[in-house]
Amino acid sequence: MxxxxxxxxxxxxxxxxxxxxxxPIAKMTVSVALPQLKLPGKSISNWEVMERLKAMVAPEQFSALRISKSTMDFIRFEGEVENRGVVKILLAKLDGKSIKLSGFTDILKVRAVENKMxxxxxxxxxxxxxxxxxxxxxxxxxxxxxxxxxxxxxxxxxxxxxxxxxxxxxxxxxxxxxxxxxxxxxxxxxxxxxxxxxxxxxxxxxxxxxxxxxxxxxxxxxxxxxxxxxxxxxxxxxxxxxxxxxxxxxxxxxxxxxxxxxxxxxxx
CATH class of the missing domain: 3.30.70.330 (RRM (RNA recognition motif) domain)
Structure with a gap:
């Protein structure tokens, strides 16, 4: 494609x-650790997490961002940007940071690494x-x-x-x-x-x-x-x-x- x-x-x-x-291919992997859900019927929206990640890197943008794996413990994203130089900027904005979702008391830890070829x-x-x-x-x-x-x-x-x-x-x-x-x-x-x-x-x-x-x-x-x-x-x-x-x-x-x-x- x-x-x-x-x-x-x-x-x-x-x-x-x-x-x-x-x-050059400029890709990165972003993993978001999920908290244990204590209330039955409550769930975390993958879409909301993705939108939070996009907001965290602004004004930079992902040229593509998709979910590569989703479990009860984490969501893993594969992101791509236009240039390799932008990868380092996004890593600094994401790696080690946290996400606070509305309706949840626990924070979600974010880890980000550049993809190996x-x-x-x-x-x-x-x-x-x-x-x-x-x-x-x-x-x-x-x-x-x-x-x-x-x-x-x-x-x-x-x-x-x-x-x-x-x-x-x-x-x-x-x-x-x-x-x-x-x-x-x-x-x-x-x-x-x-x-x-x-x-x-x-x-x-x-x-x-x-x-x-x-x-x-x-x-x-x-x-x-x-x-x-x-x-x-x-x-x-x-x-x-x-x-x-x-x-x-x-x-x-x-x-x-x-x-x-x-x-x-x-x-x-």
Whole structure:
């Protein structure tokens, strides 16, 4: 899902030709401890707690705030803001503070922390290929050289004269070759003959109705792969139109160890 970006100051260019940028992800987790309810039939409104949190950070604002978990003991929220610099401001306004709700004598304690990125590290991919008995690091595909991307918007990777909903491997390569020379790219959904070999969790869209796609980019050397992984860590993909308006989306970046079609891609 894409969201409107109001502040693009932290965005860095990924590919000028396709108006694509990378924008830092700025998320935080806010936990509110709930008191024991002594009176039967009395409850705490999640909506009221959320509104109190929004008021506590004013004049700053969350670009998104949602409940990630709710129990009898606590409510956990995931909040997102426009820039990483704003995260520290909100943490100072929330962490260790308290909320007083009308009709309740107990106060609600608030804890807030910046989210850690769930992203593969150099240790993850280096150790996987180093410890694999059947891998030969002199052979492309049997070493850390391929990134796996999910959630790429189709319309951001089309050719000027191509179908409006069909991503192009040419466009994909142009976007990601800025990190280093690309050996080959692969968009599984473009090949109808591979439908049975793909993980059904990834092959969820068909032509005429799809919005996003998954792809694989194989670099010629380790440096290109490592630079791509390091640069994409903690980033959103952002598209900036000719009118200056920008939208962004979260993409999932994995290393080649997660690839469900290893044999096919390696044989290319």
């Amino acid at each position: 894409t969201t409107i970006v109001h502040d693009t100051t932290e965005a860095v260019c990924l590919c000028q030709e396709y108006n694509l940028f990378l924008k 769930d992203f593969p590290t150099r240790y993850d991919w280096d150790s996987f290929f180093r410890d694999a008995k059947d891998m030969n690091d002199t052979v492309p595909g049997e070493r850390p050289d391929t990134i796996h991307l999910e959630g790429l918007p189709c319309r951001w990777f089309i050719l000027p004269d191509g179908p409006p909903d069909r991503p192009s491997e040419t466009a994909l390569q142009a976007v990601f070759q800025g990190f280093g020379p690309v050996r080959q790219v692969d968009i599984p959904m473009l090949d109808p003959y591979r439908e049975d070999t793909l993980d059904k969790n990834f092959n969820t869209f068909t032509f005429g109705g799809h919005l996003n796609f998954e792809a694989y980019v194989q670099y010629q050397d380790y440096d290109g792969f490592a630079k791509a992984m390091d640069t994409l860590r903690g980033m959103k993909l952002m598209y900036k139109g000719e009118d200056g308006k920008a939208v962004a989306c979260n993409i999932k970046v994995l290393n080649y160890t997660h690839y469900p079609c290893y044999k096919y891609f390696h044989a290319c």
